Amino acid sequence: MKAYAAVFRMRLRMELQYRGAMIGGxxxxxxxxxxxxxxxxxxxxxxxxxxxxxxxxxYVWLQQAFFRxxxxxxxDLLDKIRSGDISxxxxxxxxxxxxxxxxxxxxKLTGSLMRAVPMLIMAFLLPRGWGISRPSSLxxxxxxxxxxxxxxxxxCALENITxxxxxxxxxxxxxxxxxxxxxxxxxxxxxxxxLFPENWQKAITLFPYAQLLDAPIRIYTGGYLxxxxxxxxxxxxxxxxxxxxxxxxxxxxxxxxxIVQGG
Numbered sequence: 001m002k003a004y005a006a007v008f009r010m011r012l013r014m015e016l017q018y019r020g021a022m023i024g025g026x027x028x029x030x031x032x033x034x035x036x037x038x039x040x041x042x043x044x045x046x047x048x049x050x051x052x053x054x055x056x057x058x059y060v061w062l063q064q065a066f067f068r069x070x071x072x073x074x075x076d077l078l079d080k081i082r083s084g085d086i087s088x089x090x091x092x093x094x095x096x097x098x099x100x101x102x103x104x105x106x107x108k109l110t111g112s113l114m115r116a117v118p119m120l121i122m123a124f125l126l127p128r129g130w131g132i133s134r135p136s137s138l139x140x141x142x143x144x145x146x147x148x149x150x151x152x153x154x155x156c157a158l159e160n161i162t163x164x165x166x167x168x169x170x171x172x173x174x175x176x177x178x179x180x181x182x183x184x185x186x187x188x189x190x191x192x193x194x195l196f197p198e199n200w201q202k203a204i205t206l207f208p209y210a211q212l213l214d215a216p217i218r219i220y221t222g223g224y225l226x227x228x229x230x231x232x233x234x235x236x237x238x239x240x241x242x243x244x245x246x247x248x249x250x251x252x253x254x255x256x257x258x259i260v261q262g263g
């Protein structure tokens with residue numbers, strides 16, 4: 001575990017160096033957040049109000065704040081797979097799945113926090129109905145933090161499954177494009193899941209994608225009662241275990257019959 005913790009710390013320090021990218025990301029996500037809130041306000045002006053606009057705006061700002069957690073990939077690993085340099089990493093005396101899981105977790109966590117904290121502060125300063133609202137309760141605020149961390153573990157497991165497919169195809173664009181489409185659509189990043197029909201929500205919220213952002217946001221806004229928080233945690237932990245087990249199996253299978261390209 002010390003080796004994986006050291007990998008996590010090194011990657012975290014590396015991510016802290018990209019302050020220019022952080023500022024650009026904050027401005028970009030603030031712009032898109034304002035555009036999305038304006039679109040939903042225009043939709044609500046037409047009479048459709050399935051969810052209070054304050055809750056929709058809060059949902060939008062939270063998913064924009066943690067956008068980096070969703071769509072960040074380990075470009076170094078993908079380059080190593082294409083060039084064949086991953087063969088050097090196979091000589092390390094640690095399991096490669098855990099090694100790169102720690103790297104991608106540090107990348108997503110650091111990138112998200114660097115953008116989320118200043119973004120959420122600015123969103124709190126916006127007028128009511130445009131910015132983020134306060135949590136439904138202090139308990140909801142505290143309960144959404146473990147849910148967010150479990151969502152991070154889940155998305156890292158999904159990312160490593162994508163990498164496992166890349167080891168076979170040598171081109172990440174196909175599987176990564178499919179994964180990103182499902183992730184953005186079914187996690188609430190493109191369209192808040194609270195605006196889907198009730199029957200759809202019952203099915204979508206059982207998928208692993210809904211555990212990434214939708215579950216923590218619903219806890220924050222009071223969409224999930226505190227009495228059901230443990231059930232949400234259990235569902236998230238279930239998907240983390242299933243996806244991690246699938247990823248380890250695929251990585252081990254790839255390692256046994258890997259063909260290295262390059263020279």
